[in-house]
Amino acid sequence: MRDVLTGAGFREIATVRSYHRTPPCAPARERAVRQLIFEPEHDDLWDRFYERFRFQPSIDTYPGVTEPPASVTWHLGTGHAIAGELDRLVRRGLLACVRPDEPLYFLDWNHQGYRFDPLRVGGPGRPFWPGTAYPDGDYHLYVTADLRLGTFGHPWEESLCVFGADLLTEVEAGLTALLGPVMRRGGRNAGNIWTIGPDGVTRVRP
Template sequence: MWSRFSAAFDFRPSTRNRPAITEPSPSAVWHLHSHQRVVSDLPAGLDTIVQRGLLAATEPGEFVYWLDWQHDGYRYDPRRTGTPGRPPRPGLGTHPDGDYYLHLTADLRLGTFGHPWEQTLTLWGPALLAAVEGELTELLGEPVRRRDRNGAGASPA
C-alpha cells in the first residue's frame, strides 16, 4: 500500500517537505495546533471523528488500511472492529505521533494523511469529507488548505 500511495500522491517523506504529498481533489487540510481545545484530548477526539467518517464513507465489507511510516501497517473492516464485543481497531490512531499516519481504502478514493512535522491532517474523498468536515472544523478550526473537485487549491486569506 505504501508503494501505491507514494506513486499516486507523489509522497516525499522529509522533515522539510511541506506538504509531503500532492493533495488530491477534493481534499481539506487542518492544522493540528489550536488554542481552542485541550491538547491532551485531541488524539482521541480526532480518532473518534475520523473512524465515524470512515464507517460512513466505506461500503460494508470494505477494508481500510492503517499505515504508519516505517512500521507495520494493518488492514481492518471498520464495521467489525472498535465496537463493544469486537476486537479493537489496529494501529495507533489518526493524530501523527512522530510518524506519518494514514487511513485509506484499497482504491485510494478516500483517506487521511497525518503529517507529523507540519502538524496537519489531510482528508480526501467526497464521502469522507461530507461525513466529517463540519466536526473537524469545529474541533480544529477552518482548514488551512483545500482543493476542490476541479483540482483548484485555496488557502484562507
Template sequence: MHDLYRVRDQAGRTLEIAVASPGPHATPYAEMIADGSSDEGDVLIEVLLEDGVVVAVAWAHVDEGPFTLVGGLTDDEADFVKACTDHWRLQNLLGQPLLAEAEGPLRESLLEAGFTEVTTVRSYHWRPPGTPEHTRPAQFLDWLHDDGPLWDRFSADFDFKPSTTYRPAITEPVPSAVWHLHAHHRPVQDVPGRIDAIVRRGLLTATEPGELVYWLDWQHDGYRYDPRRTDVPGRPPRPGLGTYPNGDYYLHLTDDLRLGTFGHPWEQTLTVWGPALLAAVEPELTELLGEPVRRRT
C-alpha cells in the first residue's frame, strides 16, 4: 500500500497536470478545479504518491444536500478506495453520510470499504446540437499564479493603496464617478443585489461580444467570465461574490483596464470608470444611491 498524502489548495490545483482522470466521475477532476473548487472547505482532495509522483487522485464534495458526494477516484484499487473513504469519514464534521455512484471494480471496492448499496440509477447525458464551444463561460483564477499580474497592473495604473484607513484607495481615473453605498435616505430592499444587477447590465452594454470580464477579490482567488454566457438559461451563474464590497475590495474590470468597478469596503463606496460603463450605469446608480460623492471628468 502506498502512502496517502493530504494536499492543500495550492498544490491540489496543479494535480491535473500529473494525473489522468478517465472517469466516469460526477465531475471530471480538471473541470472541478477549473470551476473553482479547492481544498479550502468545499471539496476534500486525496492523492496517492509513488516515488514522489502523483499516481491517483480522489475527491469528495461537502455540503451536497444531506450527503458528502464522492466526486471521483482515478484508481479503483481496494486499498486506495478504503484509505480515501476512511479519511473522509474522519473529516466529516457535518456528520453527512458518504454517497457514491459506481459500477464494475470501483463498485466492488466501495462495498469492501463499507458502503451499502441502496438503489440503482440510470444516467442520461445531454449533448446539445451544434459545435461545442472551445472556451469555458467562466474560469477560476488562482490568486498567486493567475490573476497576480492583473493586480500588479491595476496597482500600478491606479496607485492602489490597500488599507483600512487610507482613503481613497485608488487614484480614480478619468472619467469616473464614486457613489457612497449608504447615501440613500429612504428604505431600499436588497441594495447589494440591486447594485449588482445594475452593474451586470452595464457590463453587457459596455463590453464587446466575446470579451471577458475579471472579478477580483483582494488577496483571494478570482474569476474571469463571459458576461454573455453566464447568468442566462442553460448557463452557469456569474462567478464571484458580486459588486458590493462585503469585507474586502471587489472589482469588475476588463483586461485592458479601460472600464470597471471598484468597491471599497471601509470607505463604503463604489467607483465606476470608463465612458461606456459609466454612461450605462450612472442613471440607475444615482437613482438608487443619490448623487456621486466624487467625480472626475
C-alpha cells in the first residue's frame, strides 16, 4: 500500500507509533458504581431491611430500627464539621470487612441508591465513593447484600448505628474518639439517652 500511495504522488511527512496496553488481569465485568432506584434489587434490599430491622421511618420515632445485638450507636450532635472524618473512618472499616468481589450498597431513603465495588472507587481517576455515613436530611445506610454489617444514620435523632461484629472491631475506637460516649449498645441504653425535639437536645439519664 505504501508503494501504491507514493507512486500516486503522495509523500511521507511523518511516522506514527502505536501503543497497546495489556492489563494485568481480566477487565471488570461490571462498572464500579451503578445507580439504583427502580430496580428489583434496590426494592428487595429495602424490603429486607424493613423486615429484619423493623424499620419505622418517622421524624419522632427513635431509634427507628430494632438495633441488633452486635451494634453500637453514637450521637452526631457535633454537626457537619465531623462528616469528613466520619466518612473516612466508616469507609476504612467497610473496606477492611467486605469479602473479595463483594459489593456494597448505599441507600438513601426515598432517593436513589447505589451498588458499588469499594475497592474500585475513591481516589484519583476513579469513580466517586457513593453517599455519606452522615444522614444529611434522610436516613442513610451502608449495607452488604446479606445485611450482616453496615451503618444506619438517623437524621432526626442525629445518630449513627454501626452493626456487625467485624465492622465494630474496625471502627468503634475511632468513632468513640470522634463522637464521644456511646448512646446504645445492642439497642440498650449505655448511660445516656438523647432526644431531639422542638426545644433542642435533652439528655435524660436513667
